Amino acid sequence: MKDYLVRATAADAQIRAFAATTRQMVETARQKHDTSPVVTAALGRLLTAGSMMGSMLKGEEDLLTLQVTGDGPMGGMTVTADSKGHVKGYANEPQVILPANSQGKLDVGGAVGSGILRVIQDSGLKDPYVGQTVLQTGEIAEDLTYYFATSEQVPSSVGLGVLMERDNTVRQAGGFIVQLMPFAEEETISRLEQNLGKIRSVTSMLDEGLTPEELLGLVLEGMDIQFRDTCEVEFSCSCSKERVEKALISIGREEIDKMIADGEPIEVKCHFCNKGYQFSVQELEEIVEKCRK
Template identity: 60%
Template sequence: MKDYMIRGTAANGEIRIFGAYTKSTVEEARERHDLSPVACAALGRLLTGGAMMGLMMKNPSDVLTLQVHGDGPIGGITVTANAKGDVKGYVNHPHVMLPPNSKGKLDVAGAVGIGLLSVTKDMGLKEPYSGQTILVTSEIAEDLTYYFANSEQVPSSVGLGVLMNKDNTVNCAGGFIIQLMPFASEETITALEENLKGFDSVTQYLEKGYTPEMLVQEVLGNIEMEVQESVPVQFYCNCSKENVEEVVASVGRKEIEEMIEEGETIEVKCHFCNSAYHYTVEDLERILERSN
């Protein structure tokens, strides 16, 4: 199954639905950053949540940034996404190894630790919208659920999952976001709450081959849904040698002059995709001359 996500409604518009399958996207992140299993699970969950939240944005040029700042050994997670299904991200310490948690699963909460979730939406306005909430469990899905309720006042249920193979490749990844509209009836709310009580882990269904549509319908139970849009998802970074050159220029004249004196080609890596760019002495001299 190729990576894609859906957006739609249920219960005659009383519920907003989002579902995603992101195995290849998360696997590419794992390969690019050489992620440990627990780092892959943590980043993969936020990548999946970020992709669906990106789909909530109205314009193709809008950019969403999610940042998890915890005191755990992973050090922090950053993800950016847009409305077109492009998503990218990284963790500060990709090689973190932890023993399984008490349930025998990857200890994402232990890797993340206690901290904050920040959400920034750049919609081309003078100032980007920014919201911040505490991490309630550090398992990512519950933290996004809490963010929606507290910062956006939208009652939501978020489910995210990444299942790893024994060889540290990604077996499956995906998730859902279900949101109640302000005019949702008590009957709809009660039915959804009952369905959510009986819902098991996201990966249990994805491992069986569930599509995003099937996953969301499993959450909704007998509530009818209508898919309005299906969008491919991919790990995509728009970095280039020219873009990264701006970072090199920002280190300051003195530092660039010292690099030129050393006479060696320098390597600069993109945080988001780990692509390496090389700048020769001639490149550095040009950057220095341009910044005059």
């Protein structure tokens, strides 16, 4: 099944909902960053959330950034998404090994630790919107549920999951976000709570072959669900040698001169996709000339 997300409404638009299957996207991130299983699970959850939250953006050029900073061994994660299903991200420390948690599952909360979740929405204006909340569990889904309720005042339920194979590749990944509109009636809220109380984990449902549409069908059972559209999602990075060159220019002449003095070519890697870009001594000298202009 190709990675994609679906958008829907239910109960006469009292509810809006999103669901996604993201196995290939998360596996691509795992391969690019060589992440350990617990980091793959953590980053995969944030990438999945980013894909769905990116689809909430109104402008075609708008960008969403999710930043998790924690005192756990992983240090933190950053994910960026647009409104067209393009998502990229990285973990500060890709190789973290921890014992399973008390439920026998990957200890994402232990890898993340205590810290902050930031949601940055850049609509091309002078100052982007920044929302910030304290991490509740470090398990990502609960933290985003808390963020929506406190920072955006939108009662929400977020479910995210990544299931690993024994060879540490990604078996399943996906999630859902369900949000109540301000005019939602008590009957609607009560029915949604009942449905959420009955569903199994996201990964178990995906592993049984459920599509995002079928997943939302369970979450919104009996609530007149209306599917609006679908969108393919993928791990996609827009880095280039020209962009990396601009980043080198920003560090200043003095630092580049030190690189030139070493007399060796350098390689600069993109944080988001780990692709390396080579710069010869001559190219570094040309960059210094640009700094002078």
